[in-house]
Amino acid sequence: MKKMISTTLATLTLVAALASCGNNANTSGAKESETGSSDAKTSDVSTSSATDVFKVGAIGPLTGPAAAYGISVKQGAQIAIDEINAAGGVTVGDKTYSFEMIFEDDEATEDKAIQAYNTVMDKGINVLMGAVTSGSSIAIADLTKADGIMQLTPSASAENAIKNDNAFRICFSDPEQGVAMADYMIDTLGKTKVAVIYNNADEYSTGLGQAFEEEVAAKGGTVVTSEAFATGDMDFSSQLTKIKGTDAEIIYIPAYYQDATYITKQAKEMGITLPFIGSDGWDGVLGTVTDTTTVEGAIFSAPFSASVEDDHVKTFVDAYKKAYSDAVPDQFAADGYDSIYTFKAAMEKASSIESADLIAAMTEITVNGLTGDNITFDASGAAKKEVRYVKITDGAYAYA
């Protein structure tokens, strides 16, 4: 009897472990793969005139601590796809293509990203949108290069994420963003003494932090202290106590919203009243703080805010709210949306759906997107657009 109970427990443990893996992979894939395979059949038989399917593979976190990013990208991209398909699809030569997205969860981890990439490739995708996070994008960069597939990341901002010539990105690179924030802090906010808290185990955070510090020094400001933490750290009291002992006028946190949540909350408890500035990873922070006053007045660089007065933005926000039970789209949703329209522009320019032709067309297109008015791409794969800032005012995001 005893043996039986322990065997049952062991089996349960195993099942739980397996189920959790399977679960993540299936949440997005299962339904889409069915429709995917039937569509693949039709596209094989049909020769012309009928609508063919252009498959966009996508990789990003749908579960785990960075899930908010992946979910937003997926939903934003879906809005763009629905718009394009409703308008009759994309005409390339004598064929019309409708978009279809195959999204796989990578939990923002490198190993899962590679699995997810193999899964979407097996489903016969035309182009890859992803990965959503930098680490995952770098992990799959050489695989997409070897497969010769066009890779467009909506939001992976690490420099290395687009090191290969088949890779492009919608969002700003880490150094660009860090430099812009340093300029904004000194020129617009008029602060010169800054303390930095960054994640030294994360490429995104260190990339931003370094570029920011170099630019501050170049502009005659002072980084009074630069404090590190590691992924998963929850306690920042030592770093904050150290900052409290300096004459810093402002604190820069180039990190993700969960870290920002811990840091701002603990800073408030310790009686630190210095203003915070951050990076676009902060987008979503209002969903994780238990008290919005801890982040009130914080400013972070972000290319999109749903609350801005603009017809294009308003149409998108309305469609998004309608589709996802009143959720307000964030920057990642806008990045996903712009990614799909970038594919569309490249297809039209290249008159082809082959990755090689799309890649060649990328430097010639202009996309009027949500994250920038006339987005162009240079040969390095980076998007050219102006930097915008979001300030948390009265517990809501607004352009600074």
Add this chain to the structure above:
Amino acid sequence: MDIFSSLAEQLINGLRTGSIYALIALGYTMVYGIAKMINFAHGDIIMVGAYLLFLLGVGKLGLPTPVVILLAIILCAVLGMLIEKIAYKPLRNAPPLAVLITAIGVSYFLQNFVLISMGATPIPFASMIKVPSLTLGTITVSGITLATLVVTFVCMAGLIFFVQRTKTGAAMRAVSEDRGAAELMGINVNKTISLTFAIGSGLAAVAGLLFISQYESLQPTLGALPGIKAFVAAVLGGIGSIPGAIAGGIILGIIESLTKAYISTQLSDAISFSVLVLVLLIRPAGIMGKMKNEKV
């Protein structure tokens, strides 16, 4: 802010983290002392405790705070006893490796169970402890820090009293000394071991309460890191020794805080674990552990 108040704040930070480690380390050390096994699922009990606090309170049932806390402690104690009954008791005479692997299995089971039932996305959970912060000159001590220090002190004092002064406590000490002899003296060993798991898990629930009030974010892996750190604290203090676990936890917390403050935030973990290696080289049984000659 001058250098002394900065040092004082860093010491308080260290004391706070350290006392949470100590509270968790007590669970490891008691179970080791009595059942001679390392219960690696202990860190996950903290996590289950934190989720229970959320579900019983604001998350689902909305019970009043004192009831929530009491219920969470009781449920965790019952869970600890259940785990012992189902997973460890059948292996009481098995080789230590089998028990260790089972413990890791239980840990995975708890994490994945919560992952499936609650999802992996962190849940914001506002602190249940509402104590105003205290300002002494230039030093600010947050309310949660004060609460943590008081609660851990009370728990430790209570536990030491229980183990040293009560009959059941004496039974626990006897079982830890020599299980066979204790059984011959009429002590119910099974009951004593069950009770040890219950107390250890109850303390883990308290640690969960303090931990979640500090960090305000629920995720299925939240018990892993404090669990490992507390295990290190227990070994540092001398596993099996209750005062050792308390000392080990507080020392580890203070070392961590001071390294972060005065040496390097990048190297803090490396340095605190080097201290552990050094201590174990000099005193293999830990700071307060008893040196025993292995009988062959």
